[in-house]
Amino acid sequence: MNYKQQADRQMEALRNKDKVAILAIETSCDETAAAVVVNGREVASNVLYSQIAIHAEYGGVVPELASRNHLEKLPYIVQEALGNAGCDLQNIDAVAVTQGPGLVGALLTGVSYAKALAYAANKPLIAVNHIEGHISANFITHKELVPPFICLVVSGGHTNIVKVADYGSYEPLGATRDDAAGEAFDKVARVLGLPYPGGPNLQKLAESGNKEAYVFPRPFRGETHLDFSFSGLKTAVINKIHTMEQKGEAYSRADIAASFQRAVAETLIKNTFEAARRENMKVVALAGGVSANEYLRGEAAGVAGYRLFLPDVAYCTDNAAMIASAAYYRLRRGCPAAGLDLNADPSLKLI
Ligand code: KG4
Ligand code: ZN
Numbered sequence: 001m002n003y004k005q006q007a008d009r010q011m012e013a014l015r016n017k018d019k020v021a022i023l024a025i026e027t028s029c030d031e032t033a034a035a036v037v038v039n040g041r042e043v044a045s046n047v048l049y050s051q052i053a054i055h056a057e058y059g060g061v062v063p064e065l066a067s068r069n070h071l072e073k074l075p076y077i078v079q080e081a082l083g084n085a086g087c088d089l090q091n092i093d094a095v096a097v098t099q100g101p102g103l104v105g106a107l108l109t110g111v112s113y114a115k116a117l118a119y120a121a122n123k124p125l126i127a128v129n130h131i132e133g134h135i136s137a138n139f140i141t142h143k144e145l146v147p148p149f150i151c152l153v154v155s156g157g158h159t160n161i162v163k164v165a166d167y168g169s170y171e172p173l174g175a176t177r178d179d180a181a182g183e184a185f186d187k188v189a190r191v192l193g194l195p196y197p198g199g200p201n202l203q204k205l206a207e208s209g210n211k212e213a214y215v216f217p218r219p220f221r222g223e224t225h226l227d228f229s230f231s232g233l234k235t236a237v238i239n240k241i242h243t244m245e246q247k248g249e250a251y252s253r254a255d256i257a258a259s260f261q262r263a264v265a266e267t268l269i270k271n272t273f274e275a276a277r278r279e280n281m282k283v284v285a286l287a288g289g290v291s292a293n294e295y296l297r298g299e300a301a302g303v304a305g306y307r308l309f310l311p312d313v314a315y316c317t318d319n320a321a322m323i324a325s326a327a328y329y330r331l332r333r334g335c336p337a338a339g340l341d342l343n344a345d346p347s348l349k350l351i
Contacts, residue, residue: 007124007337014093014124014331022331023081023092023117024324025074027110028102028130029156030054030061032073033320034081036092040328041139045084046314046321049073056196060186067105074113081320089121096327099127099338100348101157107344115340124337126327130318131158131350132168134287136325137315145309150281152272154296155288156182156199159228159268161275162350164285167329170351173275174226181264182290184230188260191238192253202257203293209254211262211295214240218267226271226278233263265296273303285309292316 001009014020019038026033030051036044051069055061082088097114100107111127118125135151147164150173154160159176179187182199189198194205216236219229237260244251268290276284284306290296292313301308315322 003119004337004339006122007118010124011094011331011337015334017093020093020328020331021085021087021091022094022096022126022324022327023078023089024096024128024320024327025078025110025114026098026130026133026318026320026323027070027074027106028098028100029106029318030066031318032070032077033318034074034078035320035324036081036085036087037140037321037324037328040136040325041143043140043321044086045081046319047077047081047084048319049077052197059190059196061103063103063105066103067109070106070109074109078113078117089117089123092121092123094124094126094327094331095121096126096128096323098130098133098323099342100345101130102346104344104346107346111342111344115342119340125342126330126335127338127342128323128326128330129348129350130323131160132326133322135162135164135285136329137287137311137319137322138285138309139325140315140321141312142309145283145285148281149283149285149309150272150276150279151285151287152268152291153288154181154268154286154290156180156186158288159230160350161226161272163275163279163281168333168335172351173279174228174271176228176230178229178231179234181228181230181268182288184234184264185290187234188237188257191241192257199290199293202261203295205254206257206261206295209252209256209258211258213252213255214259216240216259216263218263218270226275228267228271230264233260233267261293261295265293265299268296269300269303272300273306276306283307283309287311287316289317
């Protein structure tokens with residue numbers, strides 16, 4: 001029996017096991033992450049090495065540097081995740097890894113490492129979609145949350161409203177037609193002179209600003225579809241800053257940040273809750289890096305008539321615990337194990 005045949009048998013046996021511990025690896029962008037999660041919800045360890053300091057001087061992620069640093073840090077991060085969980089590879093039931101979407105070189109380091117680990121330890125390998133991981137972060141924070149629900153996935157690369165009909169069953173309801181919301185945060189932050197990563201720094205600056213100082217466009221509102229467009233908003237903000245600078249007008253960077261943040265949050269919330277209304281769903285969740293934004297979280301919590309689920313801030317941005325959670329539900333619903341021919345897929349689709 002070859003590795004893959006054996007892995008599929010192991011997966012089948014694990015479907016009926018009471019306690020399944022999964023070691024997950026996530027290297028899709030600039031965080032080297034490993035975690036051990038039991039039954040998709042109990043985090044035994046969650047280790048993360050952030051490359052922020054490495055990329056900060058370039059003002060954004062340098063893909064080649066990201067890959068090299070993942071390679072360097074992975075063995076230590078994985079060992080730490082196993083150690084913190086009080087186990088070794090033999091106590092693990094399966095190895096999971098982010099297959100995509102993300103930076104191809106960065107993904108490849110994780111995929112190659114996970115394949116070698118799974119093969120050497122004779123464990124099944126589970127390939128996970130990064131976006132499914134973000135959605136699953138909610139299962140870690142909220143033990144009571146079960147599908148169906150509406151989820152807004154809002155990160156540096158994605159802005160999607162999906163109906164989570166069941167574990168692993170997704171229906172697209174809306175998506176960005178150009179920039180992701182996180183991308184808009186990062187670009188506006190850069191024009192405001194804020195260091196990378198832009199989103200959290202812009203949030204901090206916005207705390208002292210007046211969110212009503214400027215009225216920026218709320219793109220696509222009132223349309224029949226639930227798509228987003230953040231490119232026009234981003235351009236409007238940048239043009240406003242440049243015009244004021246050219247005229248020598250004094251302006252408050254904090255006011256710009258607060259007004260921009262408000263426009264993004266209002267747009268995200270409007271479409272997400274409209275999707276819930278149309279689908280007749282009362283349960284709404286947020287996920288992804290931008291869902292760490294305190295203003296967005298507060299505004300979403302203020303919408304009456306819905307039960308709102310937000311991942312803990314630590315599980316909004318990239319981490320491996322969410323990948324382990326998604327892997328567990330893949331296993332439970334009978335997905336096959338990945339083979340040793342698994343390849344990174346930088347544009348892997350959720351649906
Ligand atoms: O999910 P994530 O860690 O990586 C991707 O899969 O893209 O998301 C990163 C994005 C970045 O654009 C970052 O600026 C944004 O999430 N972000 C935030 C906040 N924290 C992270 N945006 C606004 N406010 C925050 N507090
Ligand atoms: Zn992400």
